[in-house]
Amino acid sequence: MFWIKQIVIGDGERGLLYRNRRLQRVLAAGVYRWFDPFGRIAVAVHNAARAEYAGTDADVLMARMDAKLGEHFLLADVGVDQVGLVLKNGKLEDVLAPGTRKLYWKExxxxxxxxxxxxxxxxxxxxVANRLRQLGVLTKVAVALDVPSESAGLLFVDGKLVRTLAPGAYAFWNFRKNVAAEVIDLRVQSLEVSGQELLTRDKVSLRVNLAASLRVTDPVAARTKVAKYGDYVYRELQYGLRKAVSAKTLxxxxxDKASLDADIFAYVxxxxxxxxxxxxxxxxxDVILPGEMKDILNSVVQAEKAAQANVIRRREEANATRSLLNTARLIEESPVLMRLKELEALEKVTEKIDKLTVFGGLDGVLKQLVTIKE
Known part of the structure; x- marks a missing residue:
């Protein structure tokens, strides 16, 4: 008949029965018929397989929540200092921000x-953090931080340092408060100060490259007492280098570069x-000099080496002369030694003569070729 209204509710659906636009009850799966000649009955069919209630009258239902509605709905009412964790089939599926109210089908x-x-x-x-990471929503609702070994983490809440973090994985709710986290590397770090144009005490311009090694021993002080500790150390190395170079001549x-290193180290x-x-x-x-200064230093070095060579040459000549004098004295005192010297001289002469004619025997050779005046 025209006045009979029939409604079919599927297995994955639930219906809300309204009479005169007022909620009467929740309809489970099945077939329903009503005699409604005046069109006063209306049924809103919802997909209950999707747990979150999607109707526009959610606020009305939450206001009318009673024992009967509680059989079909779960009211998620999260306080202003709370975070709601919604579990479906025992697994975390959603996070509700503080102050959130939602309805869920629970049948x-x-x-x-x-x-x-x-x-x-x-x-x-x-x-919870691992599950949120799997869902891909961890960074949307929390601040995640991984602190590697040989590092330290610092947690700031509303701009105040509240905690130092040991190596590990962390996550912090980012609701109603400004949460920030930083990682400070505690390993040894190297710092290069290159191309510094400086003047020595004797007004020589040069360029110096400096290297330093450092590490953070107190991460809290390194983060809170100076904006960027790396930049601060770099500037102090520049100042220490300038001060040490200006106090020394070229x-x-x-x-003595070692004393320069020690002065800079003590200052910084x-x-x-x-x-x-x-x-x-x-x-x-590196200590890099201008081109003209290199030429001057090369000239100085060449002059020093030439002077040293002259001194050595003169010393060796004096030693040779002294040796000859000693030899002459020995020859003068020993006729046999003088005869040996004559034979050595004869041997050297005969090495350069291709053909030799001898008259008067060996005595003639000795007397005619080698004659030494007494």
């Missing part, structure tokens, strides 16, 4: 609400210790 899909308080701690439990710099170490940074070593890598 087809088992739905559970867990509340996490923000009053005590903002840290997300590891199992010869002192080139002759005293300036950065209170910032939680330890300077382990400082070393001058």
């Amino acid at each position: 087809l899909v088992p739905v559970e609400l867990r509340l996490a308080s923000l009053a005590g701690t903002l840290e997300v439990q590891p199992d 010869d002192e710099l080139l002759g 170490r005293g300036r950065v210790t209170e910032l939680g940074v330890e300077v382990l070593g400082v070393g001058v890598k």
Whole structure:
């Protein structure tokens, strides 16, 4: 008949029965008929397989929540200092921000609400963080931080340092408070100061490259006492280098680089210790001179080496002359030695003669070829 209204509710659906636009009850799966000649009955069919209620009258239903509606709906009412964790079939599926109110169908899909308080701690439990990471929503509702080994993490809440973090994985709720986290590297780091144009005490212009090694010993001080500790150490190395070079002449710099390293190290170490940074070593890598100064130094070195060569030559000549004099004295005192010298001279002469005619025997050779006046 025309006055009979029939409604079919599927297995994955639920219906809300309205009479005169007022909610009467929730309809389970099945076929329903009503005698409605005046069109006063209306049924809104919803997909209950999707747990979250999608109707536009959610606020009305939450206001009328009673025992009967509680059989079909779960009211998720999250306080202003709480985070709601919605579990479906025992698995975390959604996160509700503080102050959120939502309705969920709970007949087809088992739905559970867990509340996490923000009053005590903002840290997300590891199992919850892992599940949110799987869902791809962790960074939307929390601040995630991985602190590697040989590092330290710093947690800031509303601009205040509240905690130092050991190596590990962390996540913190980012609701109603400004949460930020940083990682400070505690390993030894190298710092290069290159191309510094400086003047020595004797007004010689040169360029110096400097290298330093450092590490953070107090991450809290390194982060809170100075904006960027790396930039600060770099500037102090520049100042220490300028101060040390200006106090020495060029010869002192080139002759003793170790003292220059020690002066820079002592200056910088005293300036950065209170910032939680330890300077382990400082070393001058290169001292670069202008082209004209290189030519001058090369000339100086050549002159010094030439003078040293002359001194050595004169010393050797004097030694040779002294040796000849000693030999002459020995020959004068020993006729046999003089005869041996004559034979040596004869041997050297005969080496250069291709043909030799001898008259008068060996005595003639000795007397005619080699004659030594007494």
